[in-house]
Amino acid sequence: MKINVKHVAKLANLPLSQEEEKKFEKQLSSILEYVEQLNSVDTKNFEITSQITGLENITREDKTSISLFQEEALSNSKSNHNGMFKIKKIL
Amino acid sequence: MKPVIGLEVHVELKTKSKMFCGCSADYFGKKPNTHTCPVCLGLPGALPVPNKTAIEWCVMLGMALDCNIPLFSKFDRKNYFYPDLAKGYQISQYDEPFCLKGSIKLGSGKTIRITRVHMEEDTGKLIHENVNGQGITLIDFNRSGVPLVEIVTEPDFDNTKDVLDYLKKLQQIARYLDISNADMEKGDMRLEPNISLRSNTTNTTNNTNQQITNKLPNYKVEVKNINSFRFVEKAIAFEIKRQTEIIEKKGIPVQETRGWDENKQKTVTQRVKEEASDYRYFPEPDIPPIRWNDKKLLMIKKQIPELPDTKKRRFQKQYNISQYDAEILTREKTLADFYETCVNDGQKANLTAKQVSNYIINKKIDIESTLPAEIIKNIKALTIYLRIDESEIKKIVERVLNENKNAVGDYRNGKVSAVQYLIGKVLMVSKEKLEVSRVKKILEEKLND
16 A cells, blocks of 8 residues: 655644655554454444443533643743743734 | 635634633733743643533534534644644644534525534744844733633625625624623634636527536635624725736636735735645544533533524514614623613503513613613603693693783894793792603794794
8 A cells, every 4th residue: 555655744733854755654554464364354243433442421521620830831832922922923 | 806715714712711721811911921931831741631611612603503512522733833833733623623624604595514623722822022123022921821712604605795794703603602701802703715717608609597606716825814794895805806817817716815904905915725635634642532422412402501593683673672682682692781781670660561672772871880770760761751731831832821921022023142041930830750851852942923
């Protein structure tokens, strides 16, 4: 199976060199082939699920709890300004 | 050419806490980044747990819009990179939303089909600034993770009037349900029309009953994040004109996302539309699915109050008022409730529901600052004037004219102000309270005889 690594990398926001592109194309293809083996399993009598914990309806009541202080929230940021995270202009 | 318009509307819920964490959802005007925690900052290892009230409100809105509520539903991750989205994905719903296939009936009688109503989370707020001549973007995550309901329609609109009617109805329903302030100016409600044009050429060269092709156009232009009804109106009008010009030149408008620029009074390109699969949706592994049963759904349904259209029809019938009056009185639930309290109180004072509605509507009563008891008192005062017989007033007027010959002479000699003196006399003589304008009219008739 051929994978468009460039496209996948773009969607994942990952900058890849040309060598890496080649390398990952191979690796990802073989991973997919490996996982494809699952197709040979007979799943006729199984319900489709996206959760294997068996849990359902895990919710919380609408109650507020204490938030971080502004300084705490910003403490891991590379750069901040006026209490906000600061990044290069995106528009 | 005929416009084909569909709508996506985001409504922010007014829950106390956010969608997946306990941070306060009341972010408007608060100090930046003071309503955040590891969950809504998207820090590694944080576990989102959905807000039960938000989910129930989403379902309630779906029910109010006549949707089916599937017994099974789940959350999904919608992956994209943008600085206002801390996690690199938004928790949303993809193929199994809470509500499917509803409808809203417009004033024109037309029915707009609702495709789905689903639950998701809001993003942070970006502020673009210039600091020391350098362009920067600042991020405030207070809004990140606030519960957001998205309501998607089928492309059933073909004119702006219906779009506005739909939006007002949706806003009104959200407010009746008391799940959102739906305040446009605060960004509680954001609108995204998608617009394209369909040529309405039918094949007239042969005589077969050729139907107008109901196929949708092969492109659509989405206008993002409009926060005013007026802008949505202008954006749609602009797009119809822009696309018409392209098609008339034998072109096809580009499928893309545009934004409304109020300064330039036009829509501008934002980005060329990505395909849905580019979001790489997949089931949210951190949140177990939601399963309803009939009992739980019934409990939500029971919380739905009488909705605007039903209330309007009931008011017309029960209180014998016009459709127009019923419309005004049911525009907001608080006014409708106020009116009904007044009608009840008024009954004890022998006032009809019609008298009450006339008074409230004509006097443009501010219900925030007026008590129902005051309304009744005021209407009563008005009706006492009216109950005094015209002949009663005439009798008093005759008497006053006889007793004040000087003033009458003055008036007839051109001193018009003498009438004021006579009015004062009439009011003094009368035992009942009289309406000045009525007294004046009768006096003048007699004087000019």
